[in-house]
Amino acid sequence: MIRNTLFIITLICVATGATSAQNYYPAEIGNTWVLESQDGAERATYTLEAPDENVNNEKFRTLKIITEVLGTTSMDTNTFLVEIGKEGMKLHKLVAELGPTFGTANMEFAPPAIFFPPTLQLGEIWETLGEADVYLVGNVKVSSVNEVVAIEDVTTPAGMFESCVKIKINTKITAALGSSRSTSYQWLAPGIGPVKFETSQDIIFELTSFTLVTPEKPYDVNADGVINILDLTFVAAHFGGTNAEADVNGDGTVNILDLTLVAQHFGS
Numbered sequence: 001m002i003r004n005t006l007f008i009i010t011l012i013c014v015a016t017g018a019t020s021a022q023n024y025y026p027a028e029i030g031n032t033w034v035l036e037s038q039d040g041a042e043r044a045t046y047t048l049e050a051p052d053e054n055v056n057n058e059k060f061r062t063l064k065i066i067t068e069v070l071g072t073t074s075m076d077t078n079t080f081l082v083e084i085g086k087e088g089m090k091l092h093k094l095v096a097e098l099g100p101t102f103g104t105a106n107m108e109f110a111p112p113a114i115f116f117p118p119t120l121q122l123g124e125i126w127e128t129l130g131e132a133d134v135y136l137v138g139n140v141k142v143s144s145v146n147e148v149v150a151i152e153d154v155t156t157p158a159g160m161f162e163s164c165v166k167i168k169i170n171t172k173i174t175a176a177l178g179s180s181r182s183t184s185y186q187w188l189a190p191g192i193g194p195v196k197f198e199t200s201q202d203i204i205f206e207l208t209s210f211t212l213v214t215p216e217k218p219y220d221v222n223a224d225g226v227i228n229i230l231d232l233t234f235v236a237a238h239f240g241g242t243n244a245e246a247d248v249n250g251d252g253t254v255n256i257l258d259l260t261l262v263a264q265h266f267g268s
Contacts, residue, residue, distance in 0.1 A: 023234055023245060024120055024165060024188040027061055027084045027223040028213040033194050035205040036157075043068050044205050046194055051081060059084045059225050060092075080115070084224045088118040094130065107132040107142070118230070120165045120188070124148040137175050144171045154187050154196050156206040161189035164196075171200075191245035219265040221245050227265045235262055 033046040049062045063080040081093040090112035096105045107130040114126045124147065131141040150166040164187045171182050182200035189195045195207040221231045238246035238254045246254040248261050 023190050023222050025089065025116060025193050026191065026212055026245075027089075029061065030213040031193065031211065033210045034208050035194065035197060036208050038204050038206065041070060042203065042205070043070055044197070082115050083112065086118065086224065086226075086228070086230070089115040091115040091128065091130075094132075096132075098134065101135075102137065103135045105132040105134050105140070120148055120167075122148055122151055134175075137177070139175070141174045142171065143174075144169050146170075152187075154189065156195050156208070158195070158207040158209055161192055161195050161207075164189045191243060218248050219262045221248065221262070227262060227267065232259065232262050232266075235259055 027048060029048055029050050031048045035044045035046070036042065044065060044067045047064050047066075049064060051060050051062045061082050061084060063082055065078045065080075066075060067077075068075040076099070077097045079095040080091060083090045083092060091109050091114070092112045093109065094105075094107040096107070098105055109130055113128045113130060115128070117124060117126050126146050128144045128146065129142070131139060134140050147168045147170075148165050149168045151163055152166055153160060153162050154164045155161075167186045167188070169184045169186065171184070173180050173182075184200050185196075185198040186194065187196035192207075192210065192212070197205040199205075219227050219231060221234050224230065235246045235248065235254060235258050239259070241254050242252060243254055246258060248258045251257070
């Protein structure tokens with residue numbers, strides 16, 4: 001029975017090309033990614049940390065993105081409070097430092113917004129809505145429509161990454177004085193996370209280094225805190241390959257042994 005079930009799951013994965021969002025954004029506390037602009041003038045550092053706020057839940061993370069102009073004191077920080085679960089990654093709060101003129105904007109999401117859906121596949125579309133009060137500007141509403149527009153290989157100073165999802169982000173900002181629109185792009189590599197970002201000003205950031213913490217549960221390959229069908233689906237999608245995240249027993253090949261180990265630890 002289990003052999004037939006695993007075979008069916010493998011067929012489904014090959015047919016749909018679906019991969020869990022968490023595998024595109026490994027969610028262990030301590031994970032760090034450093035991206036630099038192609039001209040070497042700017043650096044963006046992404047870190048996943050334990051929440052500073054009184055959030056008593058191991059599924060919550062703080063994603064902090066610090067962007068700095070190298071050789072200067074100019075620095076911007078965006079902090080996202082996210083929750084990892086079966087419904088993907090949910091955004092509860094965004095704190096954006098807007099500089100000395102406009103100060104800090106606090107954007108609450110109630111109910112929480114979709115940060116990344118539970119699966120990322122070609123054509124996937126989701127929307128994020130939020131609003132905040134900004135000094136000297138008043139109420140500001142922000143909406144972004146996100147779409148996976150391509151699956152492609154990406155080469156960066158940190159190496160070449162296969163089968164990355166390319167996400168197009170259309171953002172609209174509305175305030176009392178008017179509205180503006182912009183388009184940016186983000187590339188996420190399976191089992192790695194953010195490897196490339198293109199801003200609306202055509203500045204391209206590429207991954208230069210990263211550190212990923214080994215998860216406490218090796219069979220929880222999507223790091224959502226529970227071993228379930230999403231983990232089995234991910235391993236099945238890489239059957240016969242050498243993906244390090246899917247190779248849970250570390251023998252160099254993703255095979256029936258890895259599928260069996262994940263299945264045996266369901267629910268833990």
